[in-house]
Amino acid sequence: MTTIIAIFIVFSAIAIMQIAKANSVEKAMREINGFNPSHIFSGTHGGAAVAIDPSGKKVCFMESSKSHKLFNYNDIVSVEVEKNGLSVTKVNRGSQVGRVALGGLLLGPVGLLMGGVTASRRSEEKIKSISLKVYTTNMSSPVKTIHFYKSHSGADLNNFTVKQAMSLLDSWHGRFLAIID
DSSP: OHHHHHHHHHHHHHHHHHHHHHHHHHHHHHTSTTOOOSEEEOOOTTOOEEEEETTTTEEEEEEETTEEEEEEGGGEEEEEEEETTEEEEEEETTOHHHHHHHHTTOOHHHHHHHHSSOHHHHTTOOEEEEEEEEEESOSSSOEEEEEEEEEEEEEOTTOHHHHHHHHHHHHHHHHHHHHHO
């Protein structure tokens, strides 16, 4: 019984720390001069936090609550969905014609994530990471990785947490596709 209580306490402490981090990141993003974010993702598992200011046409990436980098929409050149470290879909600025042609074939990132494996392998495959990579014109740090799910042991595609992460990733992927257009 004491083991169960100890495990509960550890998981509760981790959850409290993650909520505190998300709140501090959101507060820091909202305090940036000239930046009025309407969408904020605080980042998980060591990935960047991200926020979008549609009225100012800016995107902010934050590695810590003290370090951020603002980008204009036209500084975002490409976005890529990764599952288990492998690219599932990538869209570059200027590839809209190809994207339109393929649009009818693709079901979006979540559909690609779920449909990328055969039915016989689907139940066996474990999702260990789901990320969005955003490529920018910044020469010193051109790639920003936003982790939506990360687990060393992995989880099934039908896992509630994985489904939530894929849904959230799908929303953010759509936002970046709109920015690239």
